[in-house]
Amino acid sequence: MSGTEDGSGSRVPGWIPVPRTPGDEAPADDGLARLRRGDQAAFAELVRRLHPTMVRVAGGYVSSRAVAEEVAQDTWVAVIEQLDRFEGRSSLKTWIFRILTNQAKTRGVRERRTTPFSxxxxxxxxxxxxxxxxxxxxxxxxxxxxxxxxxxxxxxxxxxxxxxxxxxxxxxxxxxxxxxxxxxxxxxxxxxxxxxxxxxxxxxxxxxxxxxxxxxxxxxxxxxxxxxxxxxxx
Amino acid sequence: MIPDEVQCREVVNVLTDYLDGALPAEQRAALEQHLLTCEGCTNYVDQMRTSIGLTGRLQEEDVPQAVMDKVLQMFQDRLPS
CATH class of the missing domain: 1.10.10.10 (Winged helix-like DNA-binding domain superfamily/Winged helix DNA-binding domain)
Incomplete structure (x- = not known):
């Protein structure tokens, strides 16, 4: 995966830039610095917080829970690979979910499942x-x-x-x-x-x-x- | 929405906007005026806040140990420790 920060390769159709407001900034202590240092406990905590919802969200785009689980795990691979390239323009969590939805849509297409959210x-x-x-x-x-x-x-x-x-x-x-x-x-x-x-x-x-x-x-x-x-x- | 004419159904319909702080000031004031005298709507708003808070706890579900071990191993393999 390469290209944009959200791992989509190109900006997704219909993507609307999220307006920046003071409260919308990535939190200073997003755990990012710890993750970049290779802190396993910080990574485990992030996985615990996000993984169940990631599987739930991926499940909306793919055919089975097993595939949704694979998509969530593939997302973690992409997160680990791209962590150093993440620029902090959104919160870490938002970035991860963007990667997830892009991966889930791609997987849905591969499964010949219709994927637009509509x-x-x-x-x-x-x-x-x-x-x-x-x-x-x-x-x-x-x-x-x-x-x-x-x-x-x-x-x-x-x-x-x-x-x-x-x-x-x-x-x-x-x-x-x-x-x-x-x-x-x-x-x-x-x-x-x-x-x-x-x-x-x-x-x-x-x-x-x-x-x-x-x-x-x-x-x-x-x-x-x-x-x-x-x-x-x- | 006019305070005296606010119906409970309307409160329910605009509650998502109200909780998001996205309701225009006039409608927000009318809704809050209605809440002062309507026990059913007050309870409904409280329940919705509780329910949303409880949904936020979904993130505390357990991740299967095999999955956790696998992603932690990937993390360890790919990043300098």
Whole structure:
């Protein structure tokens, strides 16, 4: 792989430069210096933080989880090879995810799978985020307001940190329609900005927002169900 | 969005923009005014913040040891220690 910093060889079609803002600078302590010194612990920490999401994101472009895992591992190879060439124009994390999405798209093409992000947007993406009876309809005097109560979640701290709830979230994200899954995994799972995700996935701001909105609503609904089950158990 | 006329459905629809700080000031003020009197929306916004925070913990999933060993070996082989 050669050429641009994101490993694409050339600028990807539709790539929109992310506007630079003061908070958008690569953090001073990105771990980059430690990585360049060959610090294994820093590299292991980076792999722990990013690898699961990388597999999840690659999975949106390729045919199986096994191939997605290969793409993620190939990305680490590219990261190691190009670390000295990384200029820090984005955060290290954003750079790595750009390499990943470029690799995943290339692999998808090789698999003869359609790869533009728009092709990931299936009919399931358009499913409404809420059941139709969530809000009062137009015939009601409280039209557009909650028809069902939204009780506060009573979650003790230890439940918030429990593995069980972690698995609920993981399952909820993994069962989202592909485009929603990618956006939620990158925005909320990795705390990337809207601009970064739009550039990476070649998405408009408006589409990104709709996918995130629907995906988040489903993840929240999964947590809500878990909280209700928990309440019923007590 | 006019404060007295804000519907809960609208709050839900613009919540992603609100949490991104991307809502125009007037709409933001109207939404926050609505939250002062609507328990359902206040709970929904709190739940969404919690849910987003929990999704951020996905990055703490375990990486299979075989994968970790493999990439660490690549790192060790390619970079001067």
């Amino acid at each position: 092709s990931l947007v299936t009919d399931r993406e358009a499913e409404p985020a809420f059941p139709p009876d969530t809000f009062f309809d137009e015939s009601h005097r409280w039209s557009g307001h909650w028809a069902q109560p939204v009780p506060a979640w009573e979650l003790p701290e230890d439940h918030l940190l429990s593995d069980e709830l972690g698995h609920v979230i993981q399952r909820a994200v993994d069962t989202l329609p592909p485009a929603q899954r990618l956006v939620v995994a990158l925005r909320d799972g990795q705390d990337l900005s809207a601009g970064e995700v739009c550039a990476m996935l070649e998405l408009s701001e408006a589409n990104q927002r709709v996918l995130l909105h629907r995906g988040r609503a489903k993840v929240r609904a999964a947590v809500s169900e878990y909280v209700e089950r928990l309440g019923a158990k007590v």
